[in-house]
Amino acid sequence: MRYVLFLYAAIAFVVLAAGSIILPDWAMFLFAMALAKGLVCLGIVAMMRGGVVSFGQGLYYCIGAYTATLAANMWGLSDIFLLTLLSSAVCLIVGVIFGPMLATYRGIFFAMLTLALSMVLYGTLSKMSVLGGSDGLNIAPPTFLGWAPEGRDLQTALYIYVVAIVVIAGTLMRIYFDSEQGLITLATRDNELRVEYLGASVRKVMAYNYIFAAVLGGLGGTIAVLALGHVDPEFAFWTTSGEFVFVAILAGYMSVPAVFVAAIILEVVRSFSNLYFPNTWQLSLGIFLLIVIVTLPNGLGSLLSRRKGGKT
Amino acid sequence: MSAGVLEVRDVQKTFGAVTAAKDISVSVPKGAIYSLIGSNGAGKTTFVNMVTGYIKPDSGEINFGSRNIAGLAPRLITRLGIHRSFQIAQLCNELTVEENMLLAGAIHHDERPSFFRHAHSAAARERAMATLERFHIAEHRNRLIPELSGGVKKLLDIAMAMAGETQVMLLDEPTSGVAADEKFPIMDLVIEALRAEGVTVIFVEHDMDIVTRYSERVLAFYDGQIIADDTPDEVLLDEKVQRYVTGGPA
Structure with a gap:
């Protein structure tokens, strides 16, 4: 069964990467940002499969972005691979610290604690002038193993890099979702008592998902800051985290591709709504989400899932 | 003894x-x-x-x-x-009968539950089916839990508890x-299975x-x-x- 997954992954990479040939610069930027945010949302989806939703995933999005920016500005690191590795490692460490602690909480308590952590970071960064305060910091364009592209080449290289990261992360998460641990996560969402009495640790399941989500959040933040060239504390603000939750709900927790489709839909709807109804674009987003919730209560992913009745 | x-x-x-x-x-x-x-x-x-x-x-x-x-x-x-079943069968309602059994098998597998090994692998499904057949509930494998009778739920609950050592x-x-007419057949099945393993x-x-x-x-x-x-x-x-x-x- 795995070779089918790898085949789909290869096709997805080729199709998405081919976009770099036909897409104009603005569209490539829009897609890169959507896919970067999709990575963060994929982490939320991993947690949703266990029955919890983080309202503070901006924490890792922001940590990833600031880590890459600081490494570039302070140590002169510009290689995109090194920056990505470093940011992911920092998010992994932070996730390992907070994951076990948050793993005992459920429902609104989990959501509010994650939100609180991200807002603490937002408040701290806003007041720290050494980190640019509320204005944030700029980061120079990245290099790719010594190659320093510019203009359209830079845009293309960054876009293909994002696509590669998304395909690799998406494939790994699909393997995880389909694995024994993935099944235990789904069961935890359903009946924690049963899982504990079968001999598995529900707390560990929750902590693993949180840590995976932290790394994905860091990846997303790193790519976003490299695409934007700028980071500010808004990366950790609650509205940013809310946007990630919006995408996760839109996608549902059954399908990995649905997460990235939902992220692209959000970016496209927002961009065009912003262009044509600058004062009411949030209204159109809200209406769009309402339609999805009413017609597809389990998200876009339920259209792609083979699970019965779209309930799981 | x-x-x-x-x-x-x-x-x-x-x-x-x-x-x-x-x-x-x-x-x-x-x-x-x-x-x-x-x-x-x-x-x-x-x-x-x-x-x-x-x-x-x-x-x-x-x-x-x-x-x-x-x-x-x-x-x-x-x-x-030391395993147990519950007065109200504790099952995962959003999973099918087979998936509930796969879950028990995954946790009680010889090795620790894996992040890579497919939960629905042929070997795992074979093990799950063997247990379901032993408890005479294999025919319900693709059904969700809320669709099952009380007797089948009880049997599945016990079968899951027995997946380990x-x-x-x-x-x-x-x-x-x-149901009254299901009580003795269910107990016959369960006690026979437990006795066979010296539990x-x-x-x-x-x-x-x-x-x-x-x-x-x-x-x-x-x-x-x-x-x-x-x-x-x-x-x-x-x-x-x-x-x-x-x-x-x-």
Whole structure:
């Protein structure tokens, strides 16, 4: 069964990467940002499969972005691979610290604690002038193993890099979702008592998902800051985290591709709504989400899932 | 029979002013089949919950082999080989029957649950199907839990509990919520499967026909205490048991 997954992954990479040939610069930027945010949302989806939703995933999005920016500005690191590795490692460490602690909480308590952590970071960064305060910091364009592209080449290289990261992360998460641990996560969402009495640790399941989500959040933040060239504390603000939750709900927790489709839909709807109804674009987003919730209560992913009745 | 596989010594448990277990001491030999009887609130389920780690006793020892397991987390007790089923079957409603069984298999697999090994691998499905067939519920494999009858739910609950290396199985009212004509066939299936593996069984039951037919020894509970501990015939003739538990001669 795995070779089918790898085949789909290869096709997805080729199709998405081919976009770099036909897409104009603005569209490539829009897609890169959507896919970067999709990575963060994929982490939320991993947690949703266990029955919890983080309202503070901006924490890792922001940590990833600031880590890459600081490494570039302070140590002169510009290689995109090194920056990505470093940011992911920092998010992994932070996730390992907070994951076990948050793993005992459920429902609104989990959501509010994650939100609180991200807002603490937002408040701290806003007041720290050494980190640019509320204005944030700029980061120079990245290099790719010594190659320093510019203009359209830079845009293309960054876009293909994002696509590669998304395909690799998406494939790994699909393997995880389909694995024994993935099944235990789904069961935890359903009946924690049963899982504990079968001999598995529900707390560990929750902590693993949180840590995976932290790394994905860091990846997303790193790519976003490299695409934007700028980071500010808004990366950790609650509205940013809310946007990630919006995408996760839109996608549902059954399908990995649905997460990235939902992220692209959000970016496209927002961009065009912003262009044509600058004062009411949030209204159109809200209406769009309402339609999805009413017609597809389990998200876009339920259209792609083979699970019965779209309930799981 | 050999020495007690499960030794409970002077266990006490109170909930506020209510004493749910008062100096409970029991020795259950390996491979024995015990039943627990008593009216509602007598302390049967509290006993099961203490042995399986859901409730921590206030004092006393629960020895399994050479280890005192009183107060250990349920998952650790399960890992040692003490498994349980529930009065209300605890299943994952959003998963199919087969997936519930795959879940139990994944957790009890020889190796730790993997982040890479496919939960629906051919080998895992084969193992799950073998267990479902053994409990005569394979035909329901693709159905979701809410679509099942009470009897099938009970069987699946017990089948899941048996997926690991079970040494002691505690069944909390295995026939409650089951149609009258399904009770004996279900108990036949379950007891036969457990006996075949030499599992020690302790089951809570209100139906005295089931108690007399399947158990080798009966513990009668009243007001948090064991008031009789003997063979089914002797216990059901006991005056206190007739007064407080059965309400008259069996």
